[in-house]
Amino acid sequence: MAAYVIAYDVGTTGIKTCLIEVTDTIKLVASATEHYKLYVMENGGVEQEPQDWWDAMCITTERVLEKSGLPAERIQGISFCAQMQGLVLVDKHGVPVRRAMSYMDHRAKRELKEGIANGLQIAGANVFKLLKSLSITGAVASSVKDPVWKYKWVERNEPAVFSKIFKWLDVKEYLICKCTGEFIMTQDSAFAALLYDTRKGKERFSETVCSMYGVDMTHLPRIVRSTDMVGRLTKEAAAQLHLAEGTPVFGGGGDVSLIGVGAGAVEPGSTHIYSGTSGWVSTVVNRQVVDASAMIAAIVGANNGTFNYFAELETAGKCLEWVKDHLALDEINIYLEKKHVSEAYESHYESLYDYMMDAIKNVPAGSNGVIFTPWLHGNRCPFEDANARGMFFNIGLETGKTEMIHAVLEGICYHLRWHLEAQEKKVKTSSVIRFVGGGALAPLTCQMLSDILGRDVETVENPHNVGAVGAAIVAAVGLGWIDKLGDAKDLIKASVRYTPNRMNKAIHDRNFKVFKALYKNNKKDFLLLNASK
Structure with a gap:
């Protein structure tokens, strides 16, 4: 008999709720998406209203139940895959005491400087604090965007x-607290706080590191595993979610942990690339590895005994959203024939992104020499610089919007290649890359990534839902339906493979060299223009 779970993929700008059937395969039955606001402030603050997440969760849960016709009593568990390194501070009733601070928030420059970026430094961190933190946690809070x-x-x-x-x-x-009244943190989230002792037999929040950073340990919740049932839906939460009271709630995991699981990239040596609002390259390793100079660390994964060697790009798909809103669409209301695009769009395309992909499909590799840098909100890896920004480079009189939009996609892929090359300095990445997230929906992007990396790239069915799939697998393990998270490799098969076009690769190699030089050549100017913001 089929079993059903609801998995919540809680992203930066919206939540996707998926009703998933688990048998000998993982099948998406119904899904619904609801968006919410991201508040970006001039002082570097980036915040969200936690209540918006909950409201979106309730709305989408009702929708998927309506779409599927499945009664609430058939849902045997719920789980989560969510954005990480947010800061949600709550009172004893679980009510937020202020808006949540996003992983993108970078206003704490003074706190970073006083906390770790002082004295004798290596990779921007006090050498003594860096070494102590590395020995205990396997990482160090050396980014202004780190939660501490x-x-x-x-x-x-x-x-x-x-x-x-x-x-x-x-x-x-x-x-989870809203669902159950329990105050918990999964191991991967605890690690992402960079206060978690990863040494064997000592897996807990570290008193030494907390003392070094001045963190009150009474503020830290109990730690659980991703597959643990952490509680059951309360009567109040069940009523709001339209689910049955007492439904088991599982710890789930962060997006970095579970997107790899949902992609089927769970064995040591497996590499996946994700492109959603943010983007990253992640390789599964069986030991902790860190490259402080490139801001890459092996973070605790949902699958016990493995780590994800992780390099992040904060604005990947967000760049495409920006180009849609400010370049593809005419925001100053000048049109030759306003009806033309809307009629074509309504007749032939599922979304404006689909329309853009079709519009740029004939632009040659290298975008006729135009290069875009995807650092619209600073950058973290392989260089940490909150002042870095995006740019279009090498625009000429003949340059049009199609080349510029095409260059945005290439710029995202160039930066992901930079991540992959940085990872190769410490670990061996896989020869075939799993590519997932909304970016993997477009064959144009998949082929472009393959050409730029010079590697075969595989996608899976519904690549934009892999976070929810990973959360469903976590719940299935917790319920005893699946033995272990490692079985995801057998459940999640590749659907399409792309092989690199070597002629295009030569063009991209040339552009990639220029792309990397753009940061070095403009670093001082970024500082001059943006340091006071």
Whole structure:
């Protein structure tokens, strides 16, 4: 008999709720998406309303039940895949004491400098604190966007708010608290806080590291595994979600942990690339590895005993959203024939992104020499610079919108290649790359990535839903339907493979060299223009 779980993929700008059937395969039965606001402030703050996540979760749960016709009693568990390194500070009732601070928030420059970027430094961190943190956690909080500095920012700038804190949660942990009343944090989220002792037999929040950073350990919740049932739906939560009271709730995992599971890239040596709002390259390893100079670390995964060697790009698909809103669409309301595009769109295309992909399909590799840098909100890896920004380089009189949009896609792929090359300095990445996320829906992007990397690229069925699939597999393991997370490799098969076009690769090699030089050549100017923001 088929078993059913609901998996919540909680992203930066919206939640996708998926009703998934688990038998000897993983089947998507119904899905629904609801968007919410991201508040971007001039001082580097990026925040969200936690209540917006919950409201979106309730709305989409009702929708998937309506679409499927499945009664709530048939849902045997719920689980989560969510954005990571958020800071959700709540009181003893689980009510947020302020808006959540996103992983993108980078206003805590002073806190970072005073906390770790002082004295004798290596890779921007005090050498003594860096070595101590590396020996305990396998990583170091050396980015202005790391949660501990957001926490310290609140302590300094909002003391009245800080005094109300009961627990420090991440995004999915807040939603779990709303569901169950339990204050927990999964191991991968605890590691992402960069306060977690990863040494064998000592897996807990580290008193030493917390003391070094000035973190009150009473603010930290209990740690659970991703596959643990952490509680059951309360009567109040069940009523709002239109689910049955007592439905098991599982810990789930962060997007970095579970997207790889949903992609079927779970064995050591498996590499996957994700392109959603953000993007990354992640390779499964069986030991902790760190490259502090390139801001890459092996983070704790949902699959016990493995780590994800992870390099992040903060604005991947977000760049495509930007180009849609500000370049493809005419925001100053000048049209030759306003009806033309809308009629074509309504007749032939599922989305504006689909329309853009068709419009640029004949642009040659290299975008006729135009290069775009995808650092619209700074950059973290392989260089940390909150002041870095995007640019179009080498525009000529003959350059049109199609070349510029095409260059945006290439710029994202160039940066992902930079990540892959940085990873190769420490670990062996796989010869065939699994490519997932919304970016993998477009064959044009898949082929472009293959050409730029010079490697075969595979996609899976519904690549934009792999986070939810990973969350469903976690619940299935917790319920005893699947033995272990490693079995995902047998459940998730590749659907399409792309092989590199060697002629295109030669063009991309030339452009990639220029792409990397653009940051070095403009670093001082980025600082001059953006340091005060």
